[in-house]
Amino acid sequence: MSLVLQLSGVTKSFGAVRAVDGVDFRMERGEICGCLGPNGAGKSTMIRMILAIIRPDEGSISVLGGDALDAKDWLGYLPEERGLYRKMKVGAFMAYMGRLKGISGAASRSRAAAFLDRMELPGIMDRKCSDLSKGQQQKVQFVSALLHEPEVLILDEPFSGLDPVNRRLFQAEVLALRERGTSILFSTHQMEQAERLCDRVILVNKGRKILDCKVSEALRQPGIRALEIEPVGSSAEAAAKIGSMAGILGTSTNDDGRIVRAELRGDADQRSVMRDIIAHVELRAIQEARVTLDDVFVHLVSDASAGARGTVAGRAGGNAAA
């Protein structure tokens, strides 16, 4: 596998705020890498530096073995905030984006038509962008990022706002691109998507990388444990009650609101916590939960916020080396 992206000691500050702080990161060809982190962690700044929109204050960025500015034609980008020219027709927009990326208007149109067919949007080339629904606009923008068959694709929250059917369509397309050798870096808050699609994840918090490893390794992080509880009554009340108990780091409820998930503190005794919950909450079932990327995210970010940065950074370094 060859290296397509390498960040070495990259630092970027805006005034007194250090948005990215000495980040090292490598991505191989044909890899899907998830860039995770809370809001304001520095993910967008990192992506903008990879796209050569802004330059790092320190460190270096190599894209496809050269300067990021020279690699723009081989990069595809779907920003988090979608934007299209409202009065422009889809075909004209595709031709314009294609020309910017170095392919002719005619080639852009024919490729776009084929892509849009695959995305279940046939026959919209002559429609104005303003006439499309939000989901359709998102598909159009996704296709425009792929027109020039980029070697590296950067997707910022690609699945937000999509219904389950279209989400699966996007996911299938992302996996197909990986099969064709495209390297994909995607930034997301949807941990289950990252867990399902990514080969590797990096976790960024307050500008610093705190985790960089394969997904399977991330899920084996030491000290991350959780319980799943199915309460008899209101899950919201149960979650609040469980959240205030000793040994609990935080709680959340699943999508249908039936199951409460409680993450344990690193030093908590699992058996005694379970006994406490059984004693204080009327429940149908309680069991040890499978650790998800969500748990890893919450755990590491909370740890970092609590001042355990030294320990976590050590872990990140170890994983990166691995």
Next chain:
Amino acid sequence: MSATRRRHFARRVSAIAWREFAAMVFTKGFIFGVLIVPAVMVVTFAVIPTLLHEGPRAVSGQVLVSDGSGTVAPAAQGALESILARHSLNAQELADAARSGAMDAGELALSAAAGSQDTSENVSVSFEATGLTEGELKESLRNGHCLAYAVVPGGLLDAPPAKGETFTLAVATWTSPSHTSLFTRALRAGIVKARLDRAGKDHAALSALLSLPEELTVRISEDGAEAPESLAGRMLVPMGFMILMWMVVFTGANQLLTSTIEEKSSKVMEVLLSAASPFEILVGKVLGHGMVSLLMLAIYGSLGIAGLVLAAMADLVTPLSLVLLVCYGVTAYFMIAAMMAAVGSAVNDLKEAQSLVGPVMLVVMVPLVLWLPISENPNGMLAVVTSFIPPLTPFVMILRATGTTEAIPYWQIPATVVLSAISSVAFLWIASRIFRVGVLMQGKTPTPLELFRWALVR
């Protein structure tokens, strides 16, 4: 910059420039605003004189004059015929009459409105002396027996005339203002003639003696060259050039501001930034809207020249003036557009832009304020100093360089063209620094000081 980068730069800039140009020009709004409005103006200007050719409404009847002596009416009749004869003059005769002062502004307007039509055919009025009382005269007017009546106090015919005395002219409500004016002028001239006759003076001889002499003013430069004095050449043509340049520059730059704000607020900018650098986007947008401005300059400039040719004043525009218009116009556009693009990148909507556009507008308005003093004295201190202060340079220089009555030192033209070109590059460079940071910024509107800081960000 490597050859590959240069190639990529040219491709991206041309793609962006063409999109901006096409998005502006191939729209109904542009076609209506830039092509149809001037066409409507041309048609209007062609039609209005035709409509004015109709001249004053036809009038026929008597104006009764009561002055106690019966001398005013025949004198007023003579004056009326003289005025009507002047209204029949052709364009050349009118110009001569204006230059010699033989006709006042009101007469000129009436004559111009009447055109070549013989007004005397429309106006068949006789001034008749009458001994009726004022009450009887009023009754006669109300019954339609006369067009108007005048009561002239005897004191107005004395030499010297009695102070504070006025004559009364009564007209029917339907009388047109131009006819009222005609009667008034005929009566005034008639009273003066009657007064002179009563004093035993020769009216014709005195009129000849009092006629204003014709003049020919010539401006002689320091090197001895002569140029005839011309209001159009000295003030109107330079103003026309400056207004034309100002209009197309400001329109193009304003469109650039709007387009930048729209791209930023609709988040298209983020997509563009993934495909092109901020500098490439800025240059592409500036060039695209610059082409729109050039097209407008060509359209309006051609219309202006066509108008001058029709008015037989084409000699007021020299080929050098047109070359300078393009040179100064292009550099002025780059400077103002750079400022507008920088502002557009820094704000999220047009409302926010107003606070930052204010200072730019102030700069853009300065040449309009300076037009009069600079046209009055194109080689004065104010004109020379402001010629070397970008971004005023191109606006002031086009005022100074296109005047036909006073030459400016030749070295100032190439010097200011070079200064404008260098300033354009500098403005674009500073704007690109602000643009690069601004397009990614969200939140509160930056202050001018913050914009300055952005220009210094690495």
